[in-house]
Amino acid sequence: QSALTQPPSVSGSPGQSVTISCTGTSSDVGSYNRVSWYQQPPGTAPKLMIYDVSDRPSGVPDRFSGSKSGNTASLTISGLQAEDEADYYCISYSGSYTWVFGGGTKLTVL
Amino acid sequence: QVQLVESGGGVVQPGRSLRLSCAASGFTFSSHAMHWVRQAPGKGLEWVTFTTPDGNTQSYADFVKGRFTTSRDNSKNTLYLQLNSLGPDDTAVYFCARDFTAKYTVDYWGQGTLVTVSS
Numbered sequence: 415q416s417a418l419t420q421p422p423s424v425s426g427s428p429g430q431s432v433t434i435s436c437t438g439t440s441s442d443v444g445s446y447n448r449v450s451w452y453q454q455p456p457g458t459a460p461k462l463m464i465y466d467v468s469d470r471p472s473g474v475p476d477r478f479s480g481s482k483s484g485n486t487a488s489l490t491i492s493g494l495q496a497e498d499e500a501d502y503y504c505i506s507y508s509g510s511y512t513w514v515f516g517g518g519t520k521l522t523v524l
Numbered sequence: 525q526v527q528l529v530e531s532g533g534g535v536v537q538p539g540r541s542l543r544l545s546c547a548a549s550g551f552t553f554s555s556h557a558m559h560w561v562r563q564a565p566g567k568g569l570e571w572v573t574f575t576t577p578d579g580n581t582q583s584y585a586d587f588v589k590g591r592f593t594t595s596r597d598n599s600k601n602t603l604y605l606q607l608n609s610l611g612p613d614d615t616a617v618y619f620c621a622r623d624f625t626a627k628y629t630v631d632y633w634g635q636g637t638l639v640t641v642s643s
Contacts, residue, residue: 417568417570446628448627448628448629450627450629450630452569454569459619459633459634459635459636460569460619460633461633462624462629462630462631462632465624465627465629465631466627466629471631501568503568503569505569505571505629505630507628507629510583511574511581511583512571512574512583512585513559513571513574513628513629514571515561515568515569515570515571516568517568518568518569
């Protein structure tokens with residue numbers, strides 16, 4: 415159960431697009447289309463943004479999109495807005511009712 | 525609306541125990557699996573444990589090593605996490621979270637309760 419690998423930080427200007435990667439192994443990300451992404455502003459609980467690699471819960475803007483290739487999943491935020499500034503975490507199902515998170519990525523909107 | 529309210533956190537000495545509770549409302553608690561996730565100060569999220577809707581099956585992260593036990597009382601709409609043999613590395617905010625049925629992820633989170641392990 416090693417943590418998934420995310421870049422510590424990414425940044426972008428308003429209106430731009432950013433992509434956050436989440437690299438796992440053939441035991442988690444590579445084996446299951448069960449990758450989710452959470453947004454966590456400072457001092458708050460995480461909010462589900464993407465599930466099942468690319469599905470959005472109701473209420474999440476379509477500026478947020480997800481994808482996966484092999485052992486790496488990605489979250490893309492297009493049309494960046496100041497309110498998107500937060501920490502982002504990926505999580506993958508890893509079998510036998512266990513899950514593993516990524517280390518988190520701090521998104522800064524310049 | 526879905527509400528998850530954790531309680532029971534506090535300061536505890538190394539080696540001691542603590543029991544956390546999570547009161548659920550706004551949904552049919554007995555129909556949902558539940559998770560505990562923790563977050564050390566300034567660090568990332570870490571999945572801790574999962575329990576099925578009926579409480580008959582649990583799973584744990586490797587670092588738990590038999591020290592933690594999750595349970596639930598569906599008659600009280602409450603989830604529990606028993607923390608034993610606590611060490612400084614267990615200092616964290618512990619979140620209770622609802623399983624997103626059939627999606628193998630979490631959809632709703634509580635606000636968390638802080639556990640500080642210190643002498």
